[in-house]
Amino acid sequence: MTRSRSACENHSLGSDHALLTLLLALAVARSPAAADRAAADRASAYLHYSLAQQARLSGDLDEALAEYRKAQRLDPQAGEIRADVARLLQQTGKSAEALAEAEAAVKAAPDSAETHLILAQLRHMQAQGDGNEQALRQASVEYEQALKLAPTDAATLLILASNVYPQLQEHDKAIAAWRRFLDLSPGSFEAYVQLGSQYLAKGDADSAATALQKAVELDPSSSRAYQALADTYARAQQNDQAILNYRKALELEPKSVRLHLALGEVLARARRNPEALKEAEAVLLADPKNRFGLDLQARALRDMRQFDKAGATADALLAQDRTDLKASYLKVTILEGRRDFAGAAGALEALLARPRAGEAAADSASTDRVFLVHLGFAY
Known part of the structure; x- marks a missing residue:
């Protein structure tokens, strides 16, 4: 009886061992087949992906989407397929579906x-469409992640440097991005111009000037670099350098109204009124009704004590727009300059009694304070 039980137990143990051996053999035999099926699915997914690309190129977007979906079913973890589906959905106006697909792709x-790049692009489009700052910040995060994964992607770096960061007023990040771009493309004139602009926006005029001077060295035939450099010096109140560079820009672009006006303003600020008047006349020769040119001309004539001519120019401005407060105030300063305080007081009282329709309350109050101060002096 004991021997019989022992034999039975040994037979049972042997059977279990045989069963385990059989299951292991089946598992080993099944693994290559499963791997083969996965490889076959991926190959089929690639085939449908290729068909989708062909359909998309031929303009058959419905067929392209159908083929992309087949590829997705065969290889659901292929993020690149989902990314292309998201692009196609966006192209067909299905923005919400595109965004969901891009999030699934990530x-x-x-x-x-x-x-990450397609999700960034869709968030960016969303921000541009409705001015959504949160969407723009989300786009920034995704662009940064895409760049982390592809550090030499100059296109993504440019989007961040030239568009996303400036819109978010993140000047330090924009500066870092432009410097990183210059590591990839050290001879880029445009990058130095934009780097200078970001330094200027940050309030660092010295660094802006250094970057823009490099742009000038790279392309001395570009008026744009000299103009940007002059703008930088003008903002820093470095009048002589600003005038020098505006003149260099004008040598390359002598008919630029914008440059003549900018140079004229700096000359007027430096009290070089005859030269400022000359720049105003150059503007008015090209555009006789240019309001900025007329304003510059009137101020230069006033400060040269040519009050009759200054008054006539101010009247020309007011003839274009009787509600122009700046031109009306200019007229007051001309009257004050010729010491016609009674005339100035009358003009100021008329301005203080003006209709306020369309004026913002804060702006109106600020303007009135200036007028009241001058009215006190006039009396």
Whole structure:
């Protein structure tokens, strides 16, 4: 009886061992087949992906989407396929579906620069469409992640440097991005111009001037670089350098109204009124009704004590727009300059009694304070 039980137990143990051996053999035999099927699915997914690309290029977007969906079903973890589906949905006006697909693409393939890039682009479009700052910040995060995964992607770097960061007023990030771009493309004139602009926006005039001077060295035939450099010096109240560079820009672009006006304003600020008048006349020769040119001319004539001519120019401005407060105030300063305080007081009282329709309350109050101060002097 004991021997019989022992034999039975040994037989049972042997059977279990045989069963385990059989299951292991089946698992080993099944693994290559499963791997083969996965490889076959990926190959089929690539085929449908290729067909989708062909359909898209031929303009058959419905067929392209159908083929993309087939590829997705065969290889659901392929983030790049989802990214292309998102692009196609956006192209067909299905923005919400495109965004959902892009978010799924990032989840499926978080280490793919391509999936982060399409999500960034869609968030960016969303921000541009409705002025949504939160969407723009989300786009910034995705662009940064795409760039982290593809550090030499100059196109993504340019989007951040020239568009996203400036819109978000993140000047330090924009500066860093332009410097990083210059590491990739050290001879880029445009990058130095934009770098200078970002330094200027930050309030760092010295660094802006250094960057823009480099742009000038790269392309001395560009009026734009000299203009940007002159703008930088003008903002920093460095009048002589501003005048020098505006003149260099005008040598390259002598008919530029914008340059003549900018140079004229700096000359007027430096009390070089005859030269400022000459720039105003150059503007008015090209555009006789240019309001900025007329204003500059009137102020230069006033400060040269040519009050009759200054008054006539101010009247020409007011003839274009009787509600122009700046031109009316200019007229007051001309009357004050010729010491016609009674005339100035009358003009100021008329301005204080003006209709206020269309004026912002804060702006109106600020303007009135200036008028009241001058009225006190007139009396």
